[in-house]
Structure formats: structure tokens, C-alpha cells
Amino acid sequence: MNPDKEFSSNPTVEELLKENQSLREQLKKAQAETERLRKLLEEALRSLKRQAAPFSKGEPKSNPNRPGRKSGSDYGQRAFRAVPKRVNEEIAVPLPKKCPHCGGRVVHDDTQPQFQEDIVRQTIVRRFEVETGHCTGCGGHVQGRHPLQTSDALGAAGVQVGPQALTMAAHLTKQMGISHERVAQVLEWGYGLQVSRSALCRAVTRLGKKAEPTYQALQTAVRHSLVNQLDETGWRVAARLQWLWVCVSAEVTIYAILPGRGFAQAASMLGEDYDGFLNHDGWQPYYRFIHAFHQTCLSHLIRRCEDLIETASATAARFPQAVMHSLLEGLALRDRYVRQEISAHGLNVATGRLEAGMDRLLAKTFRDLANRRLAKHLRHEQPWLFTFLHCPGIEATNNAAERALRPAVVARKTWGGNRTENGAKTQQMLISILTTCRQQGKDSFDRITELFLSSAPMVLDLVPNSS
Structure with a gap:
């Protein structure tokens, strides 16, 4: 009799324990590998939805839809350029003597106007005769200053770029995300103005210093605002990772480039004792504003549920489907209240039922790891899921803050960030002013x-008026 066969057919307790331990280790490794592959799959699916366009999107469709909105009366009258209110030049356009089609005689029937708006590729040069003198009392140097002067420099530094050109440069680099070098090219190609990249950089830095009191006043305004939306994204300063923060209120938007992504940075913008309403994406440091009322972004949660549904099994997908249905029901309830289809009392009753349903959903236990993580996150967010229903007028998402970050994200892709801390400081102040001007419908160029x-x-x- 083979002793090995006898041993394998009648294992001892010790042998069984060893085999059990080995199987446990194999199972643990298999679960770890499954989790690793799941994360890779999720990352691959997320990469397909990122803002950056892929290098190739495959073969084009044979019959693609026409871009833009469909034509028809549903969208109102067709838009045309408005007739200009002023005319600088009138040009007569006579008929040709012969028909261009058959060579016959042409008879005049009518005269119709056509307008053309264009730019002038020309710079103007101002010469300021600056009077200089001294004070008889203290002996100090004194010189005159005209309202159109942008600098007091004289002598070798007495040739300056005018305010209109510098304002154009500030808009191009800070609002449009164009580098100083390309801004200089635009000014030369478009207007015949030659200016170096370093001159533009120094001018924008001087502008930032003059804008600092406005920036500080805007920051004070958001601290006193009843509702704010917060978000942040990565930003490079001297090739090192920092964070670009944005805070959006009803009338003001401010940005701050800070070295971290925690509560200390958020508190530097709003103050640790901020007690208004905060819309955000559920990032944990935001909840350290213990005096504030929070509204977690439902768009983030809905997208998370959609991602889980794509990769989960039919059984595991039931939980994210139920969560998404509940969140969408809350948004529909808000819309019904806005349309005055239900009363305030009806809104409160329906909100209570919605929250009770969410309580029942989160009271369950889940075998799927992704569902357990989602449930854990929702239990933390649960008190702040439906703040917008308890306080009508509060947004259910932080989409305004995300939209405020998008121009900065485009600029980051174009030229990477700021080279110095001083440049980052100037960046945050100027984009705050430019964005606030647009938000308030005011002319940023004039300001x-x-x-x-x-x-x-x-x-x-x-x-805004603090009162």
C-alpha cells in the first residue's frame, strides 16, 4: 500500500489546518488581485469621461448628427448681427457696367446698405511733457501726472505701454489662459504693437499690487455671504503641486492658490467660524466648518452611482440604482415646488418620506465591497443630502464652483501654472476680479x-453692500 495515498486519503487535523490556512492565503491574494483589477477598471472608465480629449476617438460615424441646436420656431427668431449705431466710413459700391452672367446692360433698381465691423491695426503714441520740480519745504522731488499715465518712470524707462494695451494683455493671460509670450504675439500681429513678454509680466505684477485692496474686500464679502460654494483643483507653482481654491457666492467669486487641500486652507478663505450654507463635493475637511449648514453635491453622488451600475453585477447594482432614484426624486421634488405644484407643507411631508426611505436603504448590510464603501460615504453625508429641500433656494450641487474652475483648468493645460509665489498671488487676485465682473454683469475692461x-x-x- 502506498503510504502517500493513505496519507492523502486520511489527512490529520494538522494537515487540514495547514491546508485551510493555505486556502485562506490564496483567497486573500485573489481578493486583493480582484480589488486591484476593479480599481484599474474604474480608472479606465473614468478616463473616458475626463475633460481632456483623447488622441483618437476611433472611426467617425457615417451619418453624424449636425452640431448645434436643431432649426425651427421652438428656438425663436433666427439671430443676426445688430446694425451698428455708428458709421465711421461710407463707401459707394456702384453696379458693374455689364452683367457678369451674360454681358448685357445693367439697370439700377435700388441701393441696399451693408455694414462691416473691423479692427484697426494701428497704435497711437502719446508724448507727455511731464513737469518736474522740488518742494521748498522738504526738498523732495515732485512731478506731474496725467490721468492717462500708467507709470511715473522717466528717462531710460520713460517709454511705456498704454493702459488699453495692458488691459487687453491682462484679459488674454488671466481670463483666456494665454501665455505672456503669445499675448505679445497677439498685440504685434493684431495691432502692430511690439512689447516683450517680460514687460507684460512686470505690468501684470504691478496691476496685481493695485488690485490687492479689491481682492481683500471681495474676500470679506464672501465671508459675510449667506451661501457659498467651494471647490479646488491642482495647480503648479514653481513646478510644485499646490491647490487652486474657488469660493462662489451670489455676487462674488474669489480664488486662492494655497499649498494644501485641508481645512486650514478653506478656513483662510471663509474663516473658521463661518456659519452660513456651504455647497461642496463632500470632501471631508469641509465638514470641519461645524457652525455651517452643508449641502453635499448630488451631481457627484449621482455620477458615482452611475459608475457603480456600469461595472456591478445585476444584484449588486440594485443598491446604487435605489440611491440614484432617491436623489433624482429629491431633485424632481424641488422642481415641483419651484413650479408651485406643491405647497411648502407638501414639500416638507415629501422630504420626510424621502429621508425615511434613505434611512431604510442605509440600514441594510452589503456584501459587495463597492456598495459598502458607497453606503459608508452616504451615512456620513446623510444629514446633508436634502438641505436644499429643507431650505428652498439652496442649490443641490456645487456646479457653480466647478464651472468657475474650468477656465483655470484650461489655462493649466495651456501653460502649466505660475513660476513664482508672487505670480500665483497676482493670478488669484486678477482672476477673482475678472470673474466677479462677469458675474455681476460689469465691464471688466473699464475696471x-x-x-x-x-x-x-x-x-x-x-x-456688495455688507448690509
């Missing part, structure tokens, strides 16, 4: 020009 022409830092008319 940036006003800053360039100011001999000292000043506060622009962008700060």
Missing part, C-alpha cells in the same frame, strides 16, 4: 484700465 491708471492701490465697485 482693469482704471486700476492701471490709478497711482495707488484701490477698491473697485465690485464689493
Whole structure:
């Protein structure tokens, strides 16, 4: 009799324990490998939805839909350029003597106007005769200053770029995300103005110093705002990772480039004792604003549920489907209230039922690891899922903050970030002012020009009434 066969057919307790331990280790390794592959799959699916366009999207469709909206009366009258209110030049366009089609005689029937708006590729040069003198009392140097001057420099530094050109440069580099080098090219190609990249950089830095009081006043305004939306994204300063923060209120948007992504940085913008409403994406440090009322972004949660449904089995997908249905039901309930289809009392009753349903969902236990993580996250967010229903008027998402970050994300892809801390400081102040101007419907060009022409830092008319 083979002793090995006898041993294998009648294993001892010790042998069974060893085999059990070996199987446990194999199972643990298999589970770890499964989790690793699941994360890779999730990352691959997320990469397909990122803002950056892929190098190739495969073969084009044979019959693609026409881009843009469909034509028809549903979208109102067709839009055309408005007739200009002023005309600088009139040009007569006579008929040809012969028909271009058959060579016959042409008879005049009518005269119709056509307008053309264009730019002028020409710079103007101003010569300021600056009077200089001295004070008889203290002996100090004194010189005159015209409202159109952007600098007091004389002598070798007495040739300056004008306020309109510098304002254009500030908009191109800070609002449009174009590098200083390319801005200089635009000014030369478009207007025949030759200016170096370093000159533009120094001018924008001077502008940032003049804008600092306005930035500080805007920051004070958001601290006193009843509702704010927060978000952040990565940003490079001197090739090192920092974070670009944005805070959006009803009338003001401010940005801050800070070295971290925690509560200390958020508190530096809003103050540790902020007690208003905060819309955000559920990032944990935001909840350290213990005096604030929170609204976690439902768009983030809905997208997370959609991602889970794509990769989960039919059984595991039931939980994210139920969660997504509940969140969408909350948004539909808000819309019904806005349309005055239900009363305030009806809204409160329906909100209570919605929250009770969420309680029942989260009271369950889940075998699927992804569902357990989602349930854990939702239990933490649960008190702040439906703040927008308890306080009508509060947004259910932080989409406004995400939209405010998108121009900065485009700029980051174009030229990477800032080279110095001083450049980052200038960046945050100027994009705050430009974005707030657009938010309030005010002309940013006039206000940036006003800053360039100011001999000292000043506060622009962008700060809401604190009362």
C-alpha cells in the first residue's frame, strides 16, 4: 500500500489546518488581485469621461448628427448681427457696367446698405511733457501726472505701454489662459504693437499690487455671504503641486492658490467660524466648518452611482440604482415646488418620506465591497443630502464652483501654472476680479484700465453692500 495515498486519503487535523490556512492565503491574494483589477477598471472608465480629449476617438460615424441646436420656431427668431449705431466710413459700391452672367446692360433698381465691423491695426503714441520740480519745504522731488499715465518712470524707462494695451494683455493671460509670450504675439500681429513678454509680466505684477485692496474686500464679502460654494483643483507653482481654491457666492467669486487641500486652507478663505450654507463635493475637511449648514453635491453622488451600475453585477447594482432614484426624486421634488405644484407643507411631508426611505436603504448590510464603501460615504453625508429641500433656494450641487474652475483648468493645460509665489498671488487676485465682473454683469475692461491708471492701490465697485 502506498503510504502517500493513505496519507492523502486520511489527512490529520494538522494537515487540514495547514491546508485551510493555505486556502485562506490564496483567497486573500485573489481578493486583493480582484480589488486591484476593479480599481484599474474604474480608472479606465473614468478616463473616458475626463475633460481632456483623447488622441483618437476611433472611426467617425457615417451619418453624424449636425452640431448645434436643431432649426425651427421652438428656438425663436433666427439671430443676426445688430446694425451698428455708428458709421465711421461710407463707401459707394456702384453696379458693374455689364452683367457678369451674360454681358448685357445693367439697370439700377435700388441701393441696399451693408455694414462691416473691423479692427484697426494701428497704435497711437502719446508724448507727455511731464513737469518736474522740488518742494521748498522738504526738498523732495515732485512731478506731474496725467490721468492717462500708467507709470511715473522717466528717462531710460520713460517709454511705456498704454493702459488699453495692458488691459487687453491682462484679459488674454488671466481670463483666456494665454501665455505672456503669445499675448505679445497677439498685440504685434493684431495691432502692430511690439512689447516683450517680460514687460507684460512686470505690468501684470504691478496691476496685481493695485488690485490687492479689491481682492481683500471681495474676500470679506464672501465671508459675510449667506451661501457659498467651494471647490479646488491642482495647480503648479514653481513646478510644485499646490491647490487652486474657488469660493462662489451670489455676487462674488474669489480664488486662492494655497499649498494644501485641508481645512486650514478653506478656513483662510471663509474663516473658521463661518456659519452660513456651504455647497461642496463632500470632501471631508469641509465638514470641519461645524457652525455651517452643508449641502453635499448630488451631481457627484449621482455620477458615482452611475459608475457603480456600469461595472456591478445585476444584484449588486440594485443598491446604487435605489440611491440614484432617491436623489433624482429629491431633485424632481424641488422642481415641483419651484413650479408651485406643491405647497411648502407638501414639500416638507415629501422630504420626510424621502429621508425615511434613505434611512431604510442605509440600514441594510452589503456584501459587495463597492456598495459598502458607497453606503459608508452616504451615512456620513446623510444629514446633508436634502438641505436644499429643507431650505428652498439652496442649490443641490456645487456646479457653480466647478464651472468657475474650468477656465483655470484650461489655462493649466495651456501653460502649466505660475513660476513664482508672487505670480500665483497676482493670478488669484486678477482672476477673482475678472470673474466677479462677469458675474455681476460689469465691464471688466473699464475696471482693469482704471486700476492701471490709478497711482495707488484701490477698491473697485465690485464689493456688495455688507448690509
